[in-house]
Amino acid sequence: MKPIQVTRSSMPAFEEYMEEIKVLWESHWLTNMGEKHKLLEAELTHYLNTPNVTLFTNGHTALECAIAALNLTGEVITTPFTFASTTHAIVRNGLKPVFCDINENDYTLDVNKLEMLITDQTSAIIPVHVYGNICNVNEIERIAKKFNLKVIYDAAHAFGITVNGEGVANFGDASMFSFHATKVFNTIEGGAVTFRNPNLRKVLNDLKNFGITGPESVEYVGGNAKMNEFQAAMGICNLRHIDDEIMKRKAVVRRYRENLSGIKGIKLCQIQLGVKSNNSYFPVVFEDYKLNRDEIYELLKEHHIIARKYFYPLTNSIDCYKDRFNSNDTPVAKYIAERVLTLPLYADLALEDVDRICEIIIECQPNKKEYLIIPNELGRTVSNKIIINS
Numbered sequence: 001m002k003p004i005q006v007t008r009s010s011m012p013a014f015e016e017y018m019e020e021i022k023v024l025w026e027s028h029w030l031t032n033m034g035e036k037h038k039l040l041e042a043e044l045t046h047y048l049n050t051p052n053v054t055l056f057t058n059g060h061t062a063l064e065c066a067i068a069a070l071n072l073t074g075e076v077i078t079t080p081f082t083f084a085s086t087t088h089a090i091v092r093n094g095l096k097p098v099f100c101d102i103n104e105n106d107y108t109l110d111v112n113k114l115e116m117l118i119t120d121q122t123s124a125i126i127p128v129h130v131y132g133n134i135c136n137v138n139e140i141e142r143i144a145k146k147f148n149l150k151v152i153y154d155a156a157h158a159f160g161i162t163v164n165g166e167g168v169a170n171f172g173d174a175s176m177f178s179f180h181a182t183k184v185f186n187t188i189e190g191g192a193v194t195f196r197n198p199n200l201r202k203v204l205n206d207l208k209n210f211g212i213t214g215p216e217s218v219e220y221v222g223g224n225a226k227m228n229e230f231q232a233a234m235g236i237c238n239l240r241h242i243d244d245e246i247m248k249r250k251a252v253v254r255r256y257r258e259n260l261s262g263i264k265g266i267k268l269c270q271i272q273l274g275v276k277s278n279n280s281y282f283p284v285v286f287e288d289y290k291l292n293r294d295e296i297y298e299l300l301k302e303h304h305i306i307a308r309k310y311f312y313p314l315t316n317s318i319d320c321y322k323d324r325f326n327s328n329d330t331p332v333a334k335y336i337a338e339r340v341l342t343l344p345l346y347a348d349l350a351l352e353d354v355d356r357i358c359e360i361i362i363e364c365q366p367n368k369k370e371y372l373i374i375p376n377e378l379g380r381t382v383s384n385k386i387i388i389n390s
């Protein structure tokens with residue numbers, strides 16, 4: 001049996017992609033801000049309903065460049081309940097991450113604990129719209145203004161979300177989106193930065209192209225973070241189908257909610273008022289449930305269903321930062337990280353499979369098909385696990 005993975009990349013029809021890239025065999029222009037790149041940038045500006053978008057080869061380098069472009073210094077407040085990328089991007093810019101705890105409703109930065117972490121060294125806040133749950137953007141903006149701090153959102157999970165009709169790309173000084181293969185919208189690998197100040201465009205574009213500012217001048221120590229034409233072509237195709245993809249995901253999420261709501265010990269994320277979701281992840285927290293998170297993970301695996309422990313361990317306790325930070329400083333994040341499991345979610349996940357996944361979680365029974373019932377010498381039966389599907 002083919003396992004059900006936590007997600008599956010959305011792809012256009014093969015012929016559609018072939019048609020899109022055909023022209024590259026005529027132009028021989030494969031990267032360095034070509035025609036596909038320009039077109040996708042324009043289309044995303046429209047789709048995200050935001051004035052300024054610039055593309056990158058992936059979300060991580062996009063975030064690194066956004067931090068560099070805003071000239072941050074000293075300390076940056078962020079959360080540890082995220083992918084390693086968020087913290088790495090801060091550290092790789094020579095800055096110190098200061099970890100704020102998350103709130104227990106939507107797992108985004110707890111704005112009530114933010115001000116107490118601000119020092120005279122703080123230059124910015126990098127909150128995460130984790131799972132596509134939108135941070136308390138109004139309160140973050142108020143605090144940032146009060147202390148003259150920059151705000152960059154890690155919006156890796158938040159593609160296309162709106163809050164009371166406003167595109168999520170318009171919050172803060174900048175936002176980073178990931179277009180990785182596992183995301184709602186993908187360009188194979190890819191990412192973008194959206195930004196408020198139009199002057200940032202040139203800096204961001206220079207930073208992703210070695211810091212080259214003219215034919216004979218290199219003004220910044222930049223890297224190479226350009227999206228290539230094949231990535232952009234995939235984005236152009238996928239963008240044509242994005243609304244349909246999100247609709248299908250919505251049906252999957254609705255089914256999970258119908259099946260799992262109101263079950264003692266199973267906590268689902270609160271639905272955020274005014275937020276038009278992209279249904280990117282389906283996290284479930286197991287609190288004093290019949291089985292703990294790790295047992296549910298193993299049980300699902302036994303049934304060939306591969307859920308994931310996003311985001312465990314916390315970034316303030318991953319190996320490379322072990323002796324530098326203490327996860328006990330962020331107790332809510334620690335609590336959630338030890339109990340959360342993100343269930344399989346993608347546009348073409350069959351609703352029958354969603355039902356089956358939920359049934360396994362609710363019934364907590366081992367995979368009977370993998371057990372062979374054999375009588376023992378006393379005439380009783382014992383079950384021996386055998387692998388019939390490898």
Ligand code: T4K
Nearest residue numbers: 005007008009058059060082083085156178179180181182
């Ligand atoms: N900030 C946040 C909050 C993020 O979550 C991420 C990335 C970033 C920043 C950085 O953005 P990028 O630089 O990646 O654009 C995955 C993704 O690689 C990563 O993009 C994502 N977050 C993270 C949450 O998940 P893994 O190591 O768990 O992926 P992997 O390879 O185990 O794939 C998961 C499942 O997805 C597979 O079991 C099957 C499916 N899949 C995977 C690939 C690679 C596909 O269907 N097609 C594919 O091509 O990190």
